[in-house]
């Protein structure tokens with residue numbers, strides 16, 4: 001099977017600043033057709049041609065799955081990140097032709113749920129924009145709790161309040177409003193499913209409390225795409241293709257492998273889907289595993305690595321690619 | 322030029338036949354003179370004109386007769402079609418997929434017109450012309466999955482994906498090779514493949530599950546599977562074993578060409594967009610030995626494959642009882658000359 005996802009040729013139809021940090025991008029198909037249908041929680045991988053370099057970043061689709069004339073994503077500017085979000089903010093203008101992947105959903109609703117309880121932090125609101133639209137259309141039972149730093153950074157809070165009124169609860173850090181999580185989790189009707197998307201710390205907190213309060217793991221859903229972290233450059237030998245490559249400071253191992261002309265599989269580029277899993281043939285040094293896919297035992301064994309987010313420090317590393 | 326649909330039966334008097342053009346398009350599953358079990362999964366893309374892969378959802382001369390046979394099976398046993406409540410959305414996904422593909426591949430027989438949510442579906446071979454509201458089950462005579470799979474050849478298993486596993490939560494299964502939807506419904510991937518006593522087998526299933534849960538929208542995959550059936554029965558369900566099981570003892574040197582059928586399943590795997598579920602259409606093709614051996618390459622090759630099949634495999638495929646008779650009959654058509662590589666006839 002060929003790697004990666006099927007691609008879509010799109011044109012940027014609109015770029016809308018939402019607040020100080022977040023900008024929304026609209027895409028339409030270049031041939032004018034409808035875009036593929038998707039489900040709430042799906043993401044697309046956006047290809048950015050940045051000079052010599054191609055960046056591939058995943059972003060959640062935030063429009064209604066019922067309307068596929070266009071796709072919309074929201075990008076939070078990260079001034080200290082590796083540059084993908086800055087590229088989107090600085091270089092992407094209406095009329096630009098871009099390539100994006102077909103939608104992939106790694107955060108889908110469990111349609112058996114009697115009620116969907118959603119917890120969002122910051123830009124983690126985006127998948128819920130599509131999920132709430134999908135559920136509203138089907139008369140689904142949901143409730144969304146959304147924490148943001150300040151009212152002015154409450155991306156789409158006004159839109160959500162307008163659309164869903166009392167089903168939306170807002171919490172502002174600067175007003176020291178905090179979700180009373182234990183109370184919230186212990187007063188839900190049987191058959192409720194919990195969804196959380198936001199910073200890693202928030203996801204960890206919610207998962208821990210849910211587990212402590214007896215929520216079965218299969219009713220707790222979370223999405224956190226780890227952005228690849230910058231780090232020291234390192235060299236890698238790819239045994240199958242017979243290449244030795246250097247992974248730059250700002251580059252992920254996956255990007256370096258792609259730049260060398262090898263086409264490894266991926267879906268999320270954020271350490272959660274398992275697609276890019278690669279066997280380690282030998283190594284002398286230490287791994288910096290940033291993924292959420294491999295087990296702790298896998299991490300300790302040194303036999304596997306997820307090249308989309310993980311790095312290495314040491315003398316030598318040989319991978320089966 | 323449309324398809325000429327045959328009037329034929331898959332039970333009682335067994336009038337099922339393939340026309341000469343259909344014999345040539347049969348998806349013969351052996352590309353060499355031996356059969357090796359392999360996970361032969363490939364992308365499901367359009368294949369050569371005149372083959373069963375010309376369209377991603379194939380409609381052929383048996384369409385009308387197969388749909389009549391399905392209606393008979395369902396009248397007797399409604400549990401062959403089941404959908405758990407949370408699978409209705411996946412049913413709409415499947416309805417869209419099948420209507421789109423059938424209308425695209427066979428415009429002279431099927432037409433789909435959409436005006437927002439108002440859809441009109443014309444199925445000329447079955448005399449259907451319905452207008453309905455997409456997403457509103459009350460506007461169709463059956464649930465969306467049942468409605469469309471009563472009009473589509475092959476069995477359909479719809480799987481829900483959650484907790485990193487797949488769950489058989491809906492399906493229309495009337496032409497199966499000895500398994501039962503009613504038994505498997507609600508089970509997850511490991512449960513419906515149980516019992517799995519050996520660790521290495523578990524490894525295989527874990528890999529297969531990983532592959533399937535990664536099936537992507539816009540990138541369907543497929544594989545071929547085969548077995549043999551005595552008499553052209555579509556419905557060889559465990560529920561009806563008393564009807565088809567004894568058939569295996571009726572093969573004689575005189576009737577082998579007419580009774581023994583190669584049964585090939587084209588299984589495809591698709592990600593459904595709205596529900597994020599996965600559907601496996603399992604399309605069954607039958608061909609009797611008399612028809613198959615009209616292609617000398619297939620006759621020679623099938624002889625060698627069946628003759629050399631390991632006993633466990635022959636057993637598993639249910640051919641043990643009639644294998645000697647079949648091999649003896651086929652051997653007369655094998656002059657020992659070489660066969661060309663590839664699946665197609667010479």
Ligand code: FES
Nearest residue numbers: 269273274276308
């Ligand atoms: S691409 Fe998903 S884990 Fe690496």
